[in-house]
Structure formats: structure tokens, C-alpha cells
Amino acid sequence: MAGTEAPTKTRKRNHNIPENESNADRFRRVAPMRTNKAIQAIRNVAQTSSTASYEYTQDEVAKIIAAMRAEIDKADSAFAAGGVGRSEFVL
Numbered sequence: 001m002a003g004t005e006a007p008t009k010t011r012k013r014n015h016n017i018p019e020n021e022s023n024a025d026r027f028r029r030v031a032p033m034r035t036n037k038a039i040q041a042i043r044n045v046a047q048t049s050s051t052a053s054y055e056y057t058q059d060e061v062a063k064i065i066a067a068m069r070a071e072i073d074k075a076d077s078a079f080a081a082g083g084v085g086r087s088e089f090v091l
Contacts, residue, residue, distance in 0.1 A: 042068065063091060 021029075045064065048054050 060091060 017029075045068070048056070049061075
């Protein structure tokens with residue numbers, strides 16, 4: 001029957017990216033953007049340190065900092081091993 005086929009998933013393509021982009025070139029293009037995004041996220045977390053706007057315990061702060069350090073350690077290990085694992089932080 002016409003029109004009953006499941007839609008195919010297509011990846012959005014940025015037409016400014018060459019089809020023959022090497023893995024090294026892709027890394028050099030993507031890594032700075034992702035690094036800057038992570039740095040901005042850390043800065044956003046640091047903004048919650050304002051005691052005029054937020055109330056928190058030192059235990060909560062320690063958990064947040066430990067979680068961020070653990071993710072940095074995982075990223076470091078991932079680069080050493082060539083792969084990444086994921087988990088979510090819960091306060």
C-alpha cells in the first residue's frame with residue numbers, strides 16, 4: 001500500500017561540512033564547540049553559589065563538585081581508551 005512505509009530517519013546535514021571531512025578535521029571542528037559548551041555549563045553551576053539567591057549545604061556542594069570531577073575523570077579515561085560511557089547526576 002502506498003504511503004504506509006515507515007518514515008526513514010535522516011541525519012540533519014550541515015551543507016557547509018565537506019562530505020570527505022576526515023575524522024581529525026571533524027574532531028578539530030566539534031571538540032572546541034563541545035568544550036566551550038561544557039565550560040559554560042560549569043560556569044552556570046558556579047552561578048548557583050550566590051547565597052543571596054540560593055541556599056545549600058556544604059554536603060550538596062561536595063556532591064556537585066565530586067560529580068563534575070568524576071565526569072572529567074571519565075572523559076580523561078575515554079580519551080585514553082577511545083570510548084565514552086554515560087550516567088546522570090542526581091543530588
